[in-house]
Amino acid sequence: MNLSSKATCASHGQDSSYFLGWQEYEKNPYDEVRNPDGIIQMGLAENQLSFDLLESWLAENPDAASFRRNGESIFRELALFQDYHGLPAFKNALAKFMAEIRGNKVSFDPRNLVLTAGSTSANEALVFCLAEPGDAFLLPTPYYPGFDRDLKWRTGVEIVPIQCTSSNGFRITKPALEEAYDTARNRNIRVKGILVTNPSNPLGITLSDKELNLLINFVESKEIHLISDEIYSGTVFNSPRFTSVMEILLDRNYVDTEVRNRVHIVYSLSKDLGLPGFRVGAIYSNNPMVVATATKMSSFGLVSSQTQYLLSAMLSDEKFAKNYVVENQKRLKNRHMMLVQGMEDAGISCLESNAGLFSWVDMRHLLESDTFEAEMELWKKIVYDVGLNISPGSSCHCLEPGWFRVCFANMSEETLNLAMQRLKSFVDSIYQSNDSYGFFHNFSVKDSRRRLLKKWVFRLSSSDRGLERDR
Amino acid sequence: MVAEKLQYSSVRLSKVAVSETHGEDSPYFAGWKVYDENPYDELSDSDGVIQMGLAENQVSFDLVEEYLEKHSANIGNEASTFRENALFQDYHGLKSFRKAMASFMEQIRGGRAKFDPDKIVITAGATAANELLTFILADPGDALLIPTPYYPGFDRDLRWRTGVNIIPIHCKSSNNFEITRESLESAYDEAESKNVKVRGVLITNPSNPLGATIARPVLEGILEFVTRKNIHLVSDEIYSGSAFSSDEFVSISEILEARKYQESERVHIVYSLSKDLGLPGFRVGTIYSYNDHVVKTARRMSSFTLISSQTQQLLASMLSDRQFTESYIKTNRERLKKRQQMIVSGLENSGIKCLRGNAGLFCWMNLNPLLNECTKEQELELWKLILHEVKLNISPGSSCHCSEPGWFRVCFANMSERTLEVALKRIHNFMSSRNLCS
Numbered sequence: 013m014n015l016s017s018k019a020t021c022a023s024h025g026q027d028s029s030y031f032l033g034w035q036e037y038e039k040n041p042y043d044e045v046r047n048p049d050g051i052i053q054m055g056l057a058e059n060q061l062s063f064d065l066l067e068s069w070l071a072e073n074p075d076a077a078s079f080r081r082n083g084e085s086i087f088r089e090l091a092l093f094q095d096y097h098g099l100p101a102f103k104n105a106l107a108k109f110m111a112e113i114r115g116n117k118v119s120f121d122p123r124n125l126v127l128t129a130g131s132t133s134a135n136e137a138l139v140f141c142l143a144e145p146g147d148a149f150l151l152p153t154p155y156y157p158g159f160d161r162d163l164k165w166r167t168g169v170e171i172v173p174i175q176c177t178s179s180n181g182f183r184i185t186k187p188a189l190e191e192a193y194d195t196a197r198n199r200n201i202r203v204k205g206i207l208v209t210n211p212s213n214p215l216g217i218t219l220s221d222k223e224l225n226l227l228i229n230f231v232e233s234k235e236i237h238l239i240s241d242e243i244y245s246g247t248v249f250n251s252p253r254f255t256s257v258m259e260i261l262l263d264r265n266y267v268d269t270e271v272r273n274r275v276h277i278v279y280s281l282s283k284d285l286g287l288p289g290f291r292v293g294a295i296y297s298n299n300p301m302v303v304a305t306a307t308k309m310s311s312f313g314l315v316s317s318q319t320q321y322l323l324s325a326m327l328s329d330e331k332f333a334k335n336y337v338v339e340n341q342k343r344l345k346n347r348h349m350m351l352v353q354g355m356e357d358a359g360i361s362c363l364e365s366n367a368g369l370f371s372w373v374d375m376r377h378l379l380e381s382d383t384f385e386a387e388m389e390l391w392k393k394i395v396y397d398v399g400l401n402i403s404p405g406s407s408c409h410c411l412e413p414g415w416f417r418v419c420f421a422n423m424s425e426e427t428l429n430l431a432m433q434r435l436k437s438f439v440d441s442i443y444q445s446n447d448s449y450g451f452f453h454n455f456s457v458k459d460s461r462r463r464l465l466k467k468w469v470f471r472l473s474s475s476d477r478g479l480e481r482d483r
Numbered sequence: 484m485v486a487e488k489l490q491y492s493s494v495r496l497s498k499v500a501v502s503e504t505h506g507e508d509s510p511y512f513a514g515w516k517v518y519d520e521n522p523y524d525e526l527s528d529s530d531g532v533i534q535m536g537l538a539e540n541q542v543s544f545d546l547v548e549e550y551l552e553k554h555s556a557n558i559g560n561e562a563s564t565f566r567e568n569a570l571f572q573d574y575h576g577l578k579s580f581r582k583a584m585a586s587f588m589e590q591i592r593g594g595r596a597k598f599d600p601d602k603i604v605i606t607a608g609a610t611a612a613n614e615l616l617t618f619i620l621a622d623p624g625d626a627l628l629i630p631t632p633y634y635p636g637f638d639r640d641l642r643w644r645t646g647v648n649i650i651p652i653h654c655k656s657s658n659n660f661e662i663t664r665e666s667l668e669s670a671y672d673e674a675e676s677k678n679v680k681v682r683g684v685l686i687t688n689p690s691n692p693l694g695a696t697i698a699r700p701v702l703e704g705i706l707e708f709v710t711r712k713n714i715h716l717v718s719d720e721i722y723s724g725s726a727f728s729s730d731e732f733v734s735i736s737e738i739l740e741a742r743k744y745q746e747s748e749r750v751h752i753v754y755s756l757s758k759d760l761g762l763p764g765f766r767v768g769t770i771y772s773y774n775d776h777v778v779k780t781a782r783r784m785s786s787f788t789l790i791s792s793q794t795q796q797l798l799a800s801m802l803s804d805r806q807f808t809e810s811y812i813k814t815n816r817e818r819l820k821k822r823q824q825m826i827v828s829g830l831e832n833s834g835i836k837c838l839r840g841n842a843g844l845f846c847w848m849n850l851n852p853l854l855n856e857c858t859k860e861q862e863l864e865l866w867k868l869i870l871h872e873v874k875l876n877i878s879p880g881s882s883c884h885c886s887e888p889g890w891f892r893v894c895f896a897n898m899s900e901r902t903l904e905v906a907l908k909r910i911h912n913f914m915s916s917r918n919l920c921s
Contacts, residue, residue: 129791162786288569
């Protein structure tokens with residue numbers, strides 16, 4: 013039976029290692045009691061550190077999850093509410109929350125907010141609004157693997173990478189921007205904008221003022237758009253503090269300018285609040301046409317009114333919201349330190365970072381050769397033999413082999429410690445053996461693990477789709 | 484340089500963004516605006532506009548509220564499930580929710596069809612489901628054939644971002660707007676003559692705006708047609724639970740099951756809880772496909788439009804409670820039937836005939852005798868008159884692409900009985916003033 017070319021192409025991106033590692037994890041997931049030798053999931057950028065705060069708020073505010081407002085049932089009102097302008101109380105609370113995260117250096121007008129079912133939906137909708145099939149967005153590498161699907165699949169839009177390297181801490185430079193732009197032009201592709209993630213996934217760093225100014229200058233001169241995906245803005249745990257592109261615009265006094273009309277923010281509660289299941293995303297734009305169009309488009313992915321109501325109650329409790337952000341950041345900071353220390357103990361360094369739910373880890377010295385094949389070999393070993401699902405830099409389009417994204421906020425402290433121990437053992441064994449990869453013989457693993465080794469068969473072929481998995 | 488640019492907006496958005504395919508300039512939405520400016524208020528019995536253009540089901544809320552009261556402890560309010568639920572973003576959807584949906588869909592069809600929870604893909608509403616299927620089944624420039632009159636929202640949902648065309652299958656009042664083989668062939672030929680590739684037929688069963696189920700022989704004819712042309716069939720069955728009697732609704736799933744699923748890989752069903760359960764705000768839609776490749780692809784695409792896990796959890800509990808669902812389905816049907824009878828007889832007393840309906844939240848009313856001329860323009864004049872003077876927002880058939888002027892869709896389930904009485908009275912007065920009452 014004939015399906016569309018979108019259905020039959022591979023732009024859903026699910027043949028990448030990002031998803032394949034997941035597959036392997038699901039076949040053999042670590043569990044402290046039931047499967048202590050299983051694979052530890054470190055490829056999932058989830059924030060599980062602060063649920064207790066949410067849970068206690070819920071316990072103290074039962075109305076919010078029970079369709080009640082001041083004791084009165086508002087079930088009917090919510091059940092019928094499908095207005096794509098969104099629940100006003102929720103948008104008001106969300107706008108304030110976003111401002112709070114930015115230290116109130118900028119404020120957000122709820123009327124310029126468009127709610128969508130997750131930032132996945134927001135990013136796609138923005139691309140639909142701003143670009144034609146065949147146009148391109150420039151993205152700094154390394155970037156979130158999901159963008160390959162989210163921005164390109166149904167929109168038909170291209171991604172052209174802005175290559176960033178370790179030589180300067182993966183910062184965005186003017187030459188890199190120019191080169192990306194020229195690359196697109198040389199391929200006869202029209203560039204419609206730049207999309208950056210700030211704080212960055214997978215780097216875990218906030219964009220510097222210098223980078224932000226560079227970006228604004230660039231989009232101004234090329235007359236293109238700038239999308240700033242700020243879904244990790246609430247996870248900044250160390251200085252420098254988070255600076256949103258909106259703040260830079262304000263500082264530069266770009267109030268009624270064309271450029272301001274071309275700068276759009278994407279937000280979500282999946283990372284900052286740890287609620288990916290609730291599908292709460294948003295587009296913020298000062299451009300009335302973009303807001304109007306994106307609002308209509310949001311019909312294809314509205315946020316459940318049940319969820320909008322719960323979160324409007326939670327976020328309008330400003331004391332709670334403020335406290336949550338601060339406490340959550342503290343916990344992230346501690347976890348981050350644990351991971352970095354653990355890595356250091358294993359002789360592995362991380363890119364110095366101040367945000368996010370992951371670290372960008374440098375394992376170049378463990379590669380057999382400076383190639384992506386070697387990176388894949390190392391990755392396979394880490395997944396199967398060490399039992400850690402981490403994300404290889406190649407899946408994030410990193411230019412240099414040997415970098416990996418390692419998540420730290422989606423597991424308990426004990427599990428993180430265990431993961432670091434396993435890694436240390438692995439690295440130690442490499443240096444103990446005479447030939448670097450003779451560890452099949454020298455690897456000091458438990459017998460049970462050695463038995464399991466033989467059972468795991470790694471399948472990279474895309475024809476094997478026996479397992480569907482979550483994102 | 485910045486100052487010069489302030490003079491005009493050079494911000495170019497995409498063609499999709501600036502096109503009018505979002506459809507919001509149609510009367511369907513214009514009437515809404517007038518209503519919003521002066522809505523009828525039951526308590527004050529004002530002379531505001533009564534909204535009869537909104538296909539919402541408000542007649543059975545009390546049943547859902549009662550259920551929620553009784554079971555609030557189980558609805559995922561406990562902190563222990565909150566964490567798991569809040570993290571659950573798997574595009575497969577909650578298994579318990581899919582099972583509950585499958586079971587609910589089976590009950591609506593009186594057990595005459597079985598649904599496999601693993602073939603259910605979740606989407607944020609039927610709006611998303613229909614668009615998603617279109618992305619999967621057709622390429623930009625291709626077409627779907629849709630019988631007229633059809634839901635105005637399809638023009639946006641199926642065409643806007645997908646770039647796919649709709650070619651109407653013209654249906655006539657002379658045979659109660661039944662979809663005939665000739666009309667199917669004719670639509671297909673029209674596509675061919677335009678060099679447009681037809682990828683499928685999309686039907687709504689029960690029909691919006693007709694408020695009637697599609698008869699079994701007609702469904703079989705459509706299935707035969709799509710098989711012969713080797714194209715897809717999408718059956719939007721979002722009103723299936725609103726058929727007044729279970730026996731009168733035949734789902735395409737029943738026909739396929741009876742044939743042991745031959746040729747089923749071309750059939751896909753869309754469902755939602757917006758109409759049957761009256762929960763449009765919760766954004767609960769599903770795609771059910773007999774085609775594994777479609778299921779797999781739709782599942783991946785549903786990433787753009789997942790249902791809130793909080794909502795999935797709530798509904799998993801509610802819909803797996805057979806005592807509740809059986810009672811709800813039965814009672815809801817009875818109440819809708821009663822409402823429909825009320826409006827149809829009320830209209831009849833005013834000299835207005837409706838298409839014989841047996842489902843849905845609206846009736847298809849014939850005001851053709853009132854038209855000065857049998858034209859679309861005259862229909863719109865009449866519509867404006869009814870909106871501004873009779874103060875009823877009803878939907879003109881032209882916005883539903885009806886090929887015959889004078890038909891209007893009138894909703895009856897989104898208001899109280901009292902308000903419906905007021906509306907009927909206004910119609911009666913209007914018709915009397917024109918000496919048209921029987």
